[in-house]
Ligand SMILES: Nc1ncnc2c1ncn2[C@@H]1O[C@H](COP(=O)(O)OP(=O)(O)OP(=O)(O)O)[C@@H](O)[C@H]1O
């Protein structure tokens with residue numbers, strides 16, 4: 001099992017969006033992976049979405065569960081049960097890593113640094129989701145310090161370093177964003193961020209697939225008008241899979 005987190009302490013960048021879209025696609029017919037999506041945000045964006053989706057269907061390609069960031073280490077080591085979203089509420093289940101190929105963590109856009117460090121320590125892969133205006137904000141700097149701290153902790157515990165990639169989301173390559181790209185180019189070298197950078201533009205179509213089951217790859221492919229978007233999303237998934245095979 002590989003644990004992937006879509007991370008950033010800045011709110012609204014698209015962590016929940018990316019978690020859901022990637023979970024849907026990896027679990028769907030294109031990849032057929034066994035996925036578990038864990039919503040670590042007490043705002044419960046992903047949990048709410050699955051709840052709403054229960055009104056449309058009763059079978060899903062993967063389960064959604066909830067867990068506070070501070071409880072993630074205990075949940076993953078089997079000391080705390082997994083709270084899986086059901087139509088009625090939650091069902092406590094023992095977590096077994098052999099049940100899944102990918103555990104995808106949807107991180108909260110705020111929280112105590114210690115809790116966030118605990119969450120980061122559980123990951124094998126961290127994908128930092130950033131927007132065009134996300135360069136030298138305080139939350140970004142704070143978050144990068146957390147990444148550095150996590151890497152040091154892992155070295156101290158003889159663990160391999162966390163693999164870190166960058167995802168430019170809601171991103172258009174215009175003049176305004178050049179500064180942000182330059183900022184992250186510097187951070188990439190400093191924080192050992194993997195060379196593959198993933199890119200997703202801001203599109204209403206992405207927002208439209210607001211559910212916890214649509215495999216966006218096959219859905220975009222079947223729509224000729226969305227050929228450009230299919231190309232972009234397929235390139236994103238391609239780079240993501242290369243990163244996850246590192
Ligand atoms: N590429 C995109 N194109 C269009 N809309 C997007 C895109 N990515 C995210 N959004 C929209 O932006 C909003 C914020 O995204 P999301 O809730 O995933 O952010 P978040 O990082 O999880 O926020 P929080 O920190 O509050 O948890 C949502 O309405 C989402 O649908």
Ligand SMILES: [Mg+2]
Nearest residue numbers: 015016041045
């Ligand atoms: Mg969120």
